[in-house]
Amino acid sequence: MKAYELFTAADPALATQMLDWFREHDRNIYKSAVATLAQSKKLRLVFVQKKPLPEQYAWILKTLRSKQSDTIGEHLLQAWFMAGNQDLLAQFCDAMGIEHDGKGSVTGDLPAELDAAKLDGAVDTLVAAHDPKLVTLYLYVFNLQRAGGWDTLTAKLASDSRLVLA
Template identity: 70%
Template structure:
């Protein structure tokens, strides 16, 4: 899945959670996202900033569903996950036996393939520890890191009823 497809499928409450996190922890990223998305749509940022917060969030969510906004959407997802969900990323890497920096950033190269048994065990553990929608969002983003995605992860995302974006 590309980021615009993720944003089309994800529960709006997840987008609200992400945007709330940025407004609370890194307002500059939120402002930059608004400015970039507005510019991409040939609008002035003030057009979006004058809207109420729920209207801003709805506009951002709708705009991130456009294929032309894939790059900014991917950056927003990565920034949120890397800064706001470090423990989840670290626990996933630990479960999969992937070397990381303690904050979820992979050290070295990503593995060529994912072990199905480790993936099943790690998903079973983490889906109960973290919000399943946020965890699923992370799994989709992790899968985007290799061309074509990991077949075992792609299959897991398609077949496991607990791993739904909405």
Template identity: 55%
Template sequence: MHAYELFTAVKPAIVNDMFMWMRETDRNLYKTALGSLATNRKLRLAFLQKKPATEQIAWMHKTLMLKSSDMIGEHLLQVYFMKGQEEMLATFCDGLEIPHDGNGQVEGELPETLDADKLKTAVDALLEKYDPALVALYLYTFNIQTPDGWEELSKTLAEDDRLKLA
């Protein structure tokens, strides 16, 4: 799945939480996201900034569903998971025994393959602690970090009914 497809399929509440996190913890990131999407749609940032936050977020979500916003969407998902969901990333990396900095930032290269048993254990650990739709969004986001995704993860996402985006 591409990022724009993820934004189409995911629960709006998760996107709302993502942008509210950005707005509350890193105003510059939020403004940059809004500005990048405005530029992409040939709108002036000032026009969007006059709207209430709820309308801004709804507009960003709608815009991120467009194929033309795919790169921006992928980047925003990466930033959100790396900065806003560090514990989730660390749990996943620990489960797969992927070396990381303690916050989920992978040290070195991502593995070429994922061990199916370790993947199942890592996914189960995530689902015990987090909203399944958020876990699914994270796993889909992780899977687009390599051109064709990981075969094991793609299979898990397709077959595990707990990993539905909506």
């Protein structure tokens, strides 16, 4: 799934959680993303900023669901996971045996293949410790890090009933 498809399929509460996190922890990214999205729709930033927050979020989510917003959507998801969900990323990397900096940022190359048994264990660990919808979204975003994704992860996302976006 591409980022715009993830925003379409995911529970809107996850997008709200992400936007809230950026507003609280990194307003520059929030403002830059809104400006980029507004510009892509040929709107002035102030048009979006003047809306009440629930309307801003609704507009942002609607815009992120469009194919033309795929790149900015993917960048937002990556930034949110890298900065706001480091424990989840670190737990996944640890369970998969992927070298990382302690915060979930991979320090070497991504593996060519993902071991199915390790992946099963990683998913069990993550679902026990985090919201399954958040885990699912992360796994889809992780799968975007390699052209075509990993067959093992794609199959796991399709077959595990705990891994649903909405």
